[in-house]
Amino acid sequence: CGTDLGLLRTKAEPVGDGTYKLTGAKIFISAGEHDMADNIVHLVLARLPDAPAGSKGISLFAVPKFNVNADGSLGSRNGIYCGGLEHKMGIHGNATAQMVLEDAVGTLVGQPHRGLPAMFVMMNGARLGVGNQSLGLTQVAYENAVNYAKDRVQMRSLSGVKRADLPADPIIVHPDVRKMLLIARAYAEGARALVYYVAVELDKEHNHPDEAVRKESSDTVALLTPIVKAFITDNAWEATRHCQQVYGGHGFIHEWGMEQFVRDARINMIYEGTNTVQSLDLLGRKVLGDGGAKLTAFGKKIARFVKENADNEAMQEFTKPLADLGQKVQAFTMEIGMKGMQNPDEVGAAAVDYLRVVGHMVYAYLFARMAKIALDNQASGDKFYIAKLATARFYFAKLVPEVETAMITAKAGLKPLMEMDEALF
Structure with missing residues (x-):
């Protein structure tokens, strides 16, 4: 279904003992199957028999790979299986699985037909995580590119010899190489400041004793989550490509590892809601949806800082x-x-x-x-x-x-x- 979850067809039939049997399929499931844990618990969206049409008729279920006994021990194999693994452009260290459900036993999470609000708690956390993933890629690409630029000698500086002891100057003397490095550095430092800022607001949202502060922080996190997801990941795509370019031809081959950062960065603009979806969320829901209240509140912080x-x-x-x-x-x-x-x-x-x-x-x-x-x-x-x-x-x-x-x-x-x-x- 992609983003249009109203098209979902996976069904959940009540068994009568408080559990449900789910039949359907899920695709693009990161680490959906592996042998690195004794059990895997999937969160699955499905429709109950009396579900209304569209996204309002979706419920959320916990579906384990192995059923869990009353004492917490693992029991029988559940009816959820890996039907195949995707062959991907990047993130090869993660098995992206196609999952097939055949009368898989599941437990309802939250209220019937209220699966989307429950799922978005997880999704918003994942979107913040994806931003952090791109921050990491930006940083590691930058560090590698800086080391290479200081070591690689090519031509002389346009303004004169900088390293007479070498047959040519290190490429870090060239203005455009510096520009590429500084783009990556600036985007890494900006992203790091943003994810720390949002982390503090998250702590305040969940733990501050003042209800008004909790509400303000909740609004700030809501406003900035699509920025963390989309802006950081867009910038990481640009930064990793620039860092690859610093290497010249060596950046295009496996030996130096730079091409992996580029490939891995590309998925972050796609999964957990494409960056276009994040943009629609920011403008349509977070800004226009409340008459600009959240954006205005953030703007007041900027105005206050400027005045100070x-x-x-x-x-x-x-x-x-x-x-x-x-x-x-x-x-x-x-x-x-x-x-x-x-x-x-x-x-x-x-x-x-x-x-x-x-x-x-x-x-x-x-x-x-x-x-x-x-x-x-x-x-x-x-x-x-x-x-x-x-x-x-x-x-x-x-x-x-x-x-x-x-x-x-x-x-x-x-x-x-x-x-x-x-x-x-």
Whole structure:
């Protein structure tokens, strides 16, 4: 069914003892079958006999590979089997399985016909996990590429010899090599700041004693989850490709390992809800769905930070473009929202560009916060803070300007996408 779960056909028949027998199939199940654990428990979506049509008629069931006895020991083999393994572009260390259910015994999770809300607890956690996966790929690709760029000698610097002791200069002296490395570094540092930020908000959502704070943190996590999933993974795809490019021809062969990072990064833009689905979720549900309340609340945090640093001259290079971006996002959101009210397909036409714009706003806010700490500590001479400032400056100068193009293409609207007749494709 992919994302359209209303098409689901797996059925669950009540047995009479509180359990159900499930018949159907699941595909693309990561680690769906393996011998690394004594048991595997699948969460399966299925329809009860009296289920209404569409996504509102789906229930969630726990289905183990081996049935579990009352004392916790493993019993008989359950009717869920691996029908095949997918041959994939990447993530070869993970068996992606096709699962077949034939009268498999399952236990209802939550309420009947309320499977989707229960499943999305797991799905949102998985989306945060996928963002972390791409952060890891960005970081490991960057570290490898930096080491290679410092070691590989090719040609001389355009501005003159930098290493007279070598027959050529290390490629890290070349501006475009540095650009590729800094793209990866900036996207890694921005992603790391974002996942830590969301982790703190998650802790507050679940554990803070003040109900108002829990609600605010819940809204923040909801707003930022599609950013973690889609923005980080899009950026990882770009970063790993740049890091592969640093290696030249060596990046294309297995020996150096860089091509694996590129292949592995590609799936993260697809699974746990494609990045287009994340973009629709951000714009349609998280922003327009509540009249912009969540986005406005986050915008107030940005405005408060800018105001707090209004008299800090050293921060102006970060706070001025951040404030400008915050205002542009507000106006941009209102314009897209008005067009969406006239034709909902306008939301679909703008969503991916919109996520890129909001993603950059979030990163710009976090980089500005990091820059403030780095400025406060740069007198110490600690190379960490010096590098952090340089990375923040690169991000604002070379990556934030993407928002201008994204807003222009989003505002171009639906017509360029839909005016060609289907028969002409």
